[in-house]
Amino acid sequence: MDVLIVGAGPTGLTLGVDLARRGVRAVVVEQADALFPGSRGKGIQPRTQEVFDDLGVLEAIRAAGGPYPPRVVWKDGEQLGEQPMFDPVEAEEGTPYTDPLMVTQWRTQEVLYARLAELGGQVVFGCGVRAVEQETSGVSARCADGTVLVARYLVAADGGRSAVRRAVGVGMNGQTVDAAPFLVADVRLRGLDRDHWHTFPADDGSGVALCPLAGTDDFQLQARLAGHTEPDLTLNGVRELVAAYTHLSREDVTELRWASDFRPRTGLADRFRAGRVLLAGDAAHVHSPAGGQGLNTSVQDAYNLGWKLGAVLRGDAPHTLLDTYEEERRANAAAMLDLSTGVHRGTVRRGQATVQLGLGYRGSSLAEETRTDPPGVRAGDRAPDGTVNGVRLFDAFRGPHWTLLGAPAPSPDLRALPAAPDSYGPGVFLIRPDGYVGWAGDTTRGLAEYAARTGAFTTS
Incomplete structure (x- = not known):
């Protein structure tokens, strides 16, 4: 093989x-x-x-x-308010997916x-x-x-x-990120709505969260345990945990489907x-x-x-x-x-930084930028979505091939579109199979040499 x-x-x-x-x-x-x-x-x-x-x-x-529900905080059996789990990310043509899926x-x-x-x-x-x-x-x-x-x-x-x-x-x-022991489990329970991620914090920093798992009938239980408490991964242990931190009773946990413990590191x-x-x-x-x-x-x-x-x-x-x-x-x-x-x-919010749309490889040896201080998208950047002559870029990128924007294809191995969207800025862009700009230039000069070391296409 x-x-x-x-x-x-x-x-x-x-x-x-x-x-x-x-x-x-x-x-x-x-x-x-x-x-x-x-x-x-x-x-x-x-x-x-x-x-x-x-x-x-x-x-x-x-x-x-499905989507993530908002988080609600409980204290002494009362809801104190709710907030979204993630800071919003602005939707635009180049980023068709902005919300995390659960x-x-x-x-x-x-x-x-x-x-x-x-x-x-x-x-x-x-x-x-x-x-x-x-x-x-x-x-x-x-x-x-x-x-x-x-x-x-x-x-x-x-x-x-x-x-x-x-x-x-x-x-x-x-x-070690956190010295406290943690427990995570998939449970079935009654007594909580499925429209919120329910959190039950304690004064000592320990607590339990119960998140309805989209697409299932389960809740994910997440617990940060106090002191040197040893996690009990049995149904009885999970029931005791829920009863100790929430207003639910032991019997409200009807089934334990999976459980694990860890210390964040x-x-x-x-x-x-x-x-x-x-x-x-x-x-x-x-x-x-x-x-x-x-x-x-x-x-x-x-x-x-x-x-x-x-x-x-x-x-x-x-x-x-x-x-x-x-x-x-x-x-x-x-x-x-x-x-x-x-x-x-708690020093970083879930939002723009966590959606991974801004990650790229500008410093990579595979990022070859031949233009001088260009505006817009550069070699090493994620290639945004867009439309060229009625063709959606993500549709053009889909598949195991490389894609050339802004010039005729020098090889049948490539898919080519005659231009890049205005959001890219001026230039010719060679898009890697993993959706990043590998090479960018004012013309195609130097493109064949780049292809020789990356396997982008063959000219023979």
């Missing part, structure tokens, strides 16, 4: 979908016997919605969830899994990788049952305790690439869940890596193109770790 993806979470499944549509022979392996069952990463940010639009799953994702992680994974199967991709369950060996031409992974799988490249998407990361000797450094891998092994998602960076950055940053990892693996495996680009994955994504992940920590500690 070409690529072995370890981990069938949102990261691994997104990468599997992207590679499958490129015709890359990839297999996803998952240690568990089924997809993850909990709601954990439930926020789908606007930039991730753009990714899912391109991958052909946005309609299903939207159908699986979709439980298990539903997001089901949608991605179905899309992967539709494209002919495969997930092998019950296959936990325990050892990894690299050679000049490939990498082999040994599963717990003794099975050995061989691929040209391996992508570790096996979570914050990544066995693959440890196997290849890559360290991870971080910090950050972690950033020392490297995102070790030879033919690349790290993505929580295997590369671990976030506080505040602000909904973890899953979204992980999906962006996969989206950045997919087209690069495809170009190298086809022989259209040199293997050094894969070095730009770490160059671009590690810096981005570090920034998102700071952001999620700020949201957790």
